[in-house]
Amino acid sequence: MAKPASRQPRRKGAAPAAGPRRASVAPLLLSIAVGLMVVFSFATVLLLIFGMLPTIVAFIIDRTPSKYSAYCVGGMNVSGVFPYVLELWNTGNNFAVAKHILTDVFALAVMYGASGFGWMVYLAVPPVVGAFLTVMAQRRVALLRTTQRNLIEEWGEDVANPMSELRRK
Amino acid sequence: MAEEAPVPLDDEVDEDEEEGRQPSQVGPRTPAVLFDRYHVNADAPLTGLDSPSARAYAVTDRRDPGRKLFALVCMPGLPTRTTVMSILKAEQPRGVLPLVEWGTVFWPPLGQACMAVVYERPAGGRLSEAFAQERINEFDVPRRIIEPVVQALHELSGRGVAHRAIRLNNLFFMDAGRQVLVLGDCVTAPPGFDQPLVYESLPRALAAAGGRGVGDMGDDTYALGVTVVSLLLGREPAARVGPDDLLVAKVEQGTYAALCGNERLPMSMIEPLRGLLHDDDNERWRLEQLDLWLSGRRMTPSGKRAVPRADTPMNFAGRNHLTARTLAWFLCRNVADGARVIRGGHVETWVRRSLNNADLADQIAEAVEAAEAHENDYMGSNDYLVTKIAILLDPRAPITYRGMSFMLEGFGAAVAVERLRRDDVQIPGEFIARGFATIWLDAQTGPKMGFANLERIFAQLRAYLQIQDPGYGIERCLYELNPSLPCQSPLVIRDYVIDLADLLPALDEAANRVDARTKPVDRHIAAFIAAHFSQDVDAHLKAAASDDEAESVIAMLSLLASLQLRYKTPGVLGLASWIGGLLGPAIGTYHNRATRREIEREIPRLVRQGGLTEMFDLIENTEKRRRDEHGFRTAVAEFAAADAEIQEVESGDVARSETGERQGQQAAAMTSVVIALIVVSVVIMVEIM
Structure with a gap:
């Protein structure tokens, strides 16, 4: 037999029991992972933090829930940063190499240039897609109007105004 | 008259x-x-x-x-x-x-x-010509004249036919020796129409020639009596007396006294003549009495008067009237004066005091009161009042309304003659609509044989008259009452169409001379078909009366096609062409343009065949009509759906722009991620190799 307390209805507006638990676990896990990485691979973390700055900025300034700009900039930014991360790991993964990379103008230009390209993609693609959709819609309207013209040609004007036919009857 | x-x-x-x-x-x-x-x-x-x-x-x-x-x-x-x-x-x-x-x-x-x-052709000529120069021997009359006529009347009576045209100049000798006497023509005019007034019995003689009615054997024996008197006198009796005086004398003195009173007739003929010329239909000699008389039996006809006489005469229209019959007759011929004396109570007083008929006087007073109560409608009019009073005064007499006088059973022929004389049927129409037939039937006393049939016929006529559509109205009454009357439509009147089977050929001929825009079924033709066709055509007539031109034309075609099918009329090319030219609106009832074109292509072929049935099938094919309706409904739905989609597309520009931006962003993000994955994969692979 269940205990009386367990039979009490959940309060209106209260979040499900699993919700807050999942929301609180992810940042915790992330914090633990970052903490472990700082402890065991400080140089990598440093490189990623400075290399991925455009992505972090994009994530912060994109107020939409889907965060497409962050994905767009982030994707390109990763492409720019990952070769240097690999170089860091291949050369001992120490702070000196990380400092060397971060002070190399060319390396910074590659990382930030890649993220800039990401921004350009993010800004250029939506208008192109919009224009494409408009053309498609216009083509559909033209097709429908042709269909209507054919119907009138085959069935007469009454097909466009059936009420006049009913009135005549 | x-x-x-x-x-x-x-x-x-x-x-x-x-x-x-x-x-x-x-x-x-x-x-x-x-x-x-x-x-x-x-x-x-x-x-x-x-x-x-x-x-x-x-x-x-x-x-x-x-x-x-x-x-x-x-x-x-x-x-x-x-x-x-x-x-x-x-x-x-x-x-x-x-x-x-x-x-x-x-x-x-x-x-x-x-x-x-x-x-x-009768070789011996007319009886009147044979005895024009000399009087017939009184002893020859029974065997040479009366006996053959009686035999002929027996023959006709056995077939339910009244001759109604027995008169001196309508008896013929078939042989040159003038021994075989026959009755002449009786079919070329309505019954009694050709009879001089003197040959017509009372009260039929009071009716106009066209309205004397079918009559019966009693009318033929009466005419035989007058014929015999004419033969014995060598001339028609009362030839010098005017028609009014003759009729008044017949009514007041009785026919025998009026025709033979001052003449010298053979004693042997007085008995049959008194019997044949008796004014009371029930007392008049018929074939049975004539047979007995011819076989030698002697009978004494009763001297009973047909109508009662008043104690004192009533002066009206310059005459002193001793009977209600003559007064009624003169009232109808002088409506304004008649209405004045009726409304003044003179007629009622005379009937009450001189005719000693209080019941009739009360009925007259009641009719006058009713007329005064309805002074603003037709029941208060002089014509209505006088006719009604005349019916009450002499119920057996012909009905006279606005100058038209007829026995009720002879109304059909009277209407046809009225139309022939005046080309107007308003008066008969009023007669039917105002219910005079009912008044007349209600006023009858004694045996009412056949009255139920008359009542039914006039009730049906009133129903026809109340509908103004083609196929009804006074035209329908005309043809229902006169089955032998040719169709009076101007389109076919020259073709004397009395048989429905001849109508389509007549219309086919008419197609060559009428304006092609004229409809082939006018009011007369519709009424003629309705009155003669054995099938129920009410639905056709109702549709033909429609304001919708297409429906009307299709109904007409359907009606004529039914006739062609029923009478197996061969191809009527002219009529088919005529109707084909009127089918435009009917073709237009199809929505599908291809179907219309197909029908328009087919019509000339059917016109060349002259087939109205095929033409009707082409125009009003049920399956084709169903497919057209179904297709049209589908097309309307398709058009509306397309319209709605166009509206939706045209009104969705802003939303589409937002959608486009969002989809663009998604595409950009996806592209970027994919590039990243590719780059990472390539770099890793390069490092590994």
Whole structure:
């Protein structure tokens, strides 16, 4: 037999029991992972933090829930940063190499240039897609109007105004 | 009494007008041909055999050229007795002029078709001509005159026919020796129409010639009595007396006294003449009494008066009236004065005091009160009041309304004659609508044989009159009352159509001479079809009356196609072409343009075949109509859906722009991520290798 307390209805507006638990676990896990990485691979973390700055900025300034700009900039930014991360790991993964990379103008230009390209993609693609959709819609309207013209040609004007036919009857 | 003037039967017509209509028969003085056998020669009139309503012409029988025949060509527009014609032709009763053939024939002198009745030519001529110079011996009368006529009447009576045209100049000798006496023509005019006033019994004599009614054997024996008096006197009795005086004398003195009172007649003939000329229909001698008299039995006819006499006369219209019958008759002939004396109570007072008939006086007073209560409608009019009072005064007499006088049973012929004389049927229409028939039937006393039938007929006529659509109205009444009346439509009147089977050929001919925009079914044709067609055509008539041109034309086509199917009429090319030209609105009822084009392509082919049924099937094919309706509904739905989609697309520009941006961002993000994955993969692979 269940205990009386367990039979009490959940309060209106209260979040499900699993919700807050999942929301609180992810940042915790992330914090633990970052903490472990700082402890065991400080140089990598440093490189990623400075290399991925455009992505972090994009994530912060994109107020939409889907965060497409962050994905767009982030994707390109990763492409720019990952070769240097690999170089860091291949050369001992120490702070000196990380400092060397971060002070190399060319390396910074590659990382930030890649993220800039990401921004350009993010800004250029939506208008192109919009224009494409408009053309498609216009083509559909033209097709429908042709269909209507054919119907009138085959069935007469009454097909466009059936009420006049009913009135005549 | 106003006698109708016969329409001349040999008027010349414009030859050009005739040309092109009936090439095989048209042309001045071309013999008209009846059933491809009897040539009626308009160049050979036989005036000695004329009847008052039909003229006689020589006839040649193609199969037996030596046969002596003549034809009576009837007056167009006058109803004939086609039922009697059929009986006389089929059964050839003895003692009646042998009727050889009858039918419609194109009559060149009139430029139109007429009814022609072919008889054997009587070799001995008319009885009146035989005794024109000398009086007949009184002892010859029973055997040479009365006996053959009685035998002939027996023959007719056995077939349910009243002759109604027995008179001195309508008895013929078939043989040159003048021994075989026969009754002459009786079918070329309505019953009693050709009879001089003196030969008509009371009260039929008070009716106009067209409204004397079918009558019965009593009317024939009465006419026989007058014929015998004429023979004995060597002239028609009362020939110098005016019609009004003759009728008043007949009513007030009785026919025998009026015709024979001052004449010297053989004693042996007084008894049968008193019996034959008795004014009371129940007392008059009929065939049974004549048979007994001819076999030698002597009888004394009763001296009972037919109508009661008043103690003191009532002076009206310059005459002193001793009977309600003459007063009623003169009231109807002087409506304004009549209404004045009726409303003044003089008639009621005279009936109460002089005729000693309080019941009738009360009815008159009641009718006057009713008229005063309805002074603003027709029931308060002089015409209505006088006719109603006349019916009350003399219920057995003919009804007289606005100058039209007829026995109720003779109303049909009276309407036809009224139309022929005045080309107007307003008065008969008013008569039916105002319920005079009911008033007359209610006023009857004594035996009411056949009255239920009359009541039913007039109730039906009132119903027809209340509907104004084609196929009803006064035209329908006209044809219901006169089955032998030719269709009076201007389109086919020249073709003398009395049989529905002849209507389509007549319309086919008419197609060549009428405006193609004219509809082939007018009010007369619709009424003629409705009255003669055995099938129920009410639905067709209702549709034909529709304001919708297409529905009306389809209904007309349907009606005519039904006729073609029923009578198996061969192709009517002219009519088909005529109707084909009117089918535009009907074709337009199909929505599908391809179907319309297909019908328009088919019509000329069907016109060439002259098939109305096929044409109707083409226009009003159920399956085709169903498919068209279904297709149209689908097309309407498809059009509406397309319209809605266009609206949706055109009104969704802003939303589409937002959608486009969002989808662009998604695409950009996806592209970026994919590039990242590729780059990472490539870099890793390079490092590994």
